[in-house]
Amino acid sequence: MSLLCLVIYSFGANSQVSGTIFKDFNANGTYQTSGTHIEIGMPGVIVNATKPDGTALTVSYTGGGSSTNSTGAYTVTGGTAGQIRLEFVMPDTYTFASKGAIGNTTVIFPTSAQTTVNLAVNYPADYCQSAPSMVIPCYVANRPPTGAADTDVLVKFAYSASGTTHGADHVPLADAGEIGSTWGIAYNRESQLIYAASLIKRHVGMKDNNSDGKDDIGAIYSITPSGTATFWLDLASLGVDVGLSQMPTIAARALPNTLLGPSRDSDIFPLIGKLGLGDIDISDDNKQLFVVNLFDKKVYTIDIATKTLVGSGIAIPDACSGGTARPFALTYHKGKLYAGAICDALTSQATSDLKASVYRLDGSTFTNILSFPLNYLKGPAFWDRDHGSVKYGTQWNPWRDVMLPMIGLNYPDPNTGQPQNNPVYPQPILADIEFDVDEAMILTFNDRLGHQTGTLNYSTDPSDTKLYSSVVGGDILRAALVNGAYVLESNGNSGGVTTTGAGNGEGPGTLNGTNTGYTSPAGEFYVGDNSLGYYHGENVQGGSALFPGKREVAVPVTDPINAFSGGVFWLSNTAGTINKSYEIFPYSYDNTLFGKSNGLGDLELMCDNPPIEIGNRVWEDTDNDGIQDAGEAGIANLTVTLCDKNGVAIPGAVATTDANGNYFFSSASGTGTPSAIYNISLAFNTQYILKFPTTSGTKTLTVSNTGSNDQLDSDAASDGKVAFSTGYAGQNNHSFDVGYGTCSVVKPVVEDASRCGTGTLTATITTGCTGGSTLKIFSDVGLTVDVTSSFTIGATTLTSPSISTTTTYYALCQLDASCKSTSDAFVLTVDAKPNAAASQATVCAGTSVTLTGTSPTTGTWTAQGNNPSGGTLGATTSGVATVSFATTASGDFNFIYTVSGCSDTVKISVNAKPVIADGSATLCAGESVDLTSKITNYGTYLSPVWTVGTVGGTAVTTPSSVKPASTTTYVLVAQNAAGCKDTANVVVTVNAKPNAGKDTTLACVNAANNTLA
Secondary structure (H helix, E strand, O other), X not given: XXXXXXXXXXXXXXXOEEEEEEEOXXXXXXXXXXXXXXXXXXXXXXXEEEOOOOOEOEEEEOOOOOXXXXXXXXXXXXXXXXXXXXXXXXXXXXXXXXXXXXXXXXXXXXXXXXXXXXXXXXXXXXXXXXXXXEEEEEOOOEOOOOOOOOOEEEEEXXXXXXXXXXXXXXXXXXXXXXXXXXXXXXXXXXXXXXXXXXXXXXXEOXXXXXXXXXXXXXXXXEEOOOOOEEEEEEHHHHOOOOOHHXXXXXXXXXXXXXXXXXXXXHHHHHHOOOOOEEEEEEOOOOOEEXXXXXXXXXXXXXXXXXXXXXXXXXXXXXXXXXXXXXXXXXXXXXXXXXXXXEEOOOOOOOHHHOEEEEEEEEOOEEEEEEEEXXXXXXXXXXXXXXXXXXXXXXXXXXXXXXXXXXXXXXXXOOOOOOEOEEEOOOOEEEEEEEEOOOOOEEEEEEEOHHHHOOOOEXXXXXXXXXXXXXXXXOEEEEEEEEOOEEEXXXXXXXXXXEOOOOOOOOOOOEEOOOOOOEEXXXXXXXXXXXXXXXXXXXOEOOOOEEOOOOOEEEEEEEOOOOOOOEEEEEEEOOOOOEEEEEEEEOOOOOOOOOOOOOOEOOOEEEOOOOOOEEEEEEEEOOOOOOEOOOOOOEOOOOEEEEEEOOOOEEEEEEEEOOOOOEEEEEOOOOOOOOOEEOOOOOOOOOEEEEEOOOEEOOEEEOOOOOOOOOOOEOOOOOOOEEEEEOOOOOOOEOOOOEEEEOOOOOOOEEOOEEEEOOEOOEEEEEEXXXXXXXXXXXXXXXXXXXXXXXXXXXXXXXXXXXXXXXXXEEEEEEEEOOEEOOOEEEEEEEEOOOEEXXXXXXEEOOOEEEEEEEOOOOOEEEEOOXXXXXXXXOOOEOOEEEEEEOOOOOEEEXXXXXXXXXXXXXXXXEEOXXXXXXXXXXXXXXXXXXXXXXXXXXXHOEEEEEEEXXXXXEEOOXXXXXXXXXXXXXXXXXXXXXXXXXXXXXXXXXXOOOOOOOOOOOOEEEOOOOEEO
């Protein structure tokens, strides 16, 4: 959570103001360098100091540079006492101010009595109450039933716990029958639920929630702080392959149903670190749970409210040679997800192929931010000081999926004194990542062997009846953030701090130039990661938890106090030594617990949500510009009321501004003052309203929302209300400032307007200037370019100059240079005018025309409403349409092409088509006919063309006299004066001429009586 604290003392005129910006982990606003919380400087903060006229003052930082370094110290040179404004600009979006009444906020106006101005800041997730609890999984053997005695597998204990008081200091939350074997832990600060992710561990049973005969290796459980455990979700039920098909059945595992008694569980040995779930973590807003799937090597995001996947999982890179990447670790920090993985060297069995990497999720892919080899010498997993001082397990080994043979020793059984079988073979799992308060990464490694084996349990060989008790050797390393990049510790030095582990040969030396190994000398930063420096040089089991401000990291270990026990070391982050230790389970040398094997899982703090606070200042705006300037005093004794979103006052939420005009409302517990109201039910992500008086004495509310810096402007509207929404826990907001001045000018409202093509636009003024103020128009949001003179301004309208492109203008009402309203933006839109065209401008009836619209081609063609009849318009496709004209159409037709309200019109003139009637004639063979006489009004038609049979047939050259031999159709094509043509047919029917026979001449024989002879 973030806090900004400004603590103030005295200074005289023209003296310096200085201070320290620090991380206030406990949100009390006080800079503490000792005690419960040890606080450090905040780097990367920019301090802006200005005089009343806005002139910047010189700000210098310890160590030089343009912002604070790790000391957080700054100094302002010059200025007049009481006439300075300080603004603190955070380096990220994750840091907020808090406890304003004590620590003040990101903008402050030091009084003439103040020379020291400290600023307290914090990241909300760093907040933790002074006495939190911690929660950790532990393991019991076999598959005991729910409620069986001594089967607690999830316990909580006080952070302050130490020694061997485990019986009194920790509280069991779940037993083996309720949740089985788990490792990853996440705590939801909002719901106060603990999430525990299942872990595949040899000799330890898991839950079969769906009764399918297999352990639910993708299961996640929720547990209340009082100890109610519930099955929450199985990742496999969301369609995620967690490797269940490769998991042996419960029957095949054959784990005893009682605590006591060894087991073989052979099939699990090679599956450790490959199936099921790894680490889990939760987002800062407590809305998303992240989980590593060891089988497909992806990170999945679960929406907590709906228990559904967000996305489909993001693959963790595999850049390994001689083996495979094995992810496990996961942490969420300042809006980013980080995953840790190692290269197992399983194929090559070469230590040179063992590597560790940390990845940061950037968008939808993981980016490598640290990678280093794991072939350094480390502390021995076991140092046989009683038999020749032989050291076992002094380095990481490639993963092995076969138990025997394995490097080991035969140390005497503590109960019988007889030699026992002790496998020692450290195999790395990067199990957890913590970020220290200086952004250094703390990496804790698990020894895989500790999950492959146990205490007094069988090997994987069914013929082997010996009992084996492994000895693990994990590790803890530190990587400092140096100039934006992470650098692994070297010979006990990290980030410029060297511990007594330098030169002890139990950690990395200097990386060689190829990043494949280390050069001497070598040593370790966390020199205290051993069992009091005697039998075991590396006791860490892989989990970790960091309480910001404690300057230490808590890590689960073997033998924290007594042999064959399990507990926690608190290791100093500055000296690397043990601050204290706590025993969670006592000495137990039987197979029920895991002794010197991995008997504990991840470790998690149960921190409360940080409080949320709002404020901040009411001031006298002497220059009426709506900006808090240096030298403008706060207004005391003004009442501010916090209301819900409906304007109903929240009980007890009424503040009276203090002498400097400050007021605060906070959900934090505490004893308030009239100006700082605590114990308010401020909910996260909720709408509220602050109510201020509309006047302060003779002054009225100044202009609101001026400029771009919300930390400096006045927020109240003309009715004195400020509507807002809260953020998440710890996201405090001290930007609700309100000014009062002598200037009272209404804000104008000018409506938007639009036109097609270049030209002037007229916009409506719905709220004009009053009280003698005048309307001013600017072309820039900064209100520096006055273009009023280019506009014609009336009482209710204004007309722009000719413009060719869409332009935003800003109107305000101004009484004088120091009294003006806030601006109203109005947009004058100039839409492009499209182009309309037709394939023909003049046509004859009975034809079609193509209409084409361009610039752009996304418009639509329509017919003008008063067009003559006879025109049919088709659909528009990519700006093109076809219009067809009937044979009876004539006149002028207009068609409109429209795009986004702008249009262009094209006119098509349609000329009437002549109508020529057909004719006919009947002839006797051998007779001729005048075809033109058979066409009515033949003389009115122009350019007649006669053909035989069809249009385009044999031409008739003398249509006035044709003599067809048989019935023939003659075709006439003629046009009117407009050039429009018609066709007519004249059918000439030719009848045959009758035949009377041969001619005969008769002669008279008897001329007297004229008789024939």
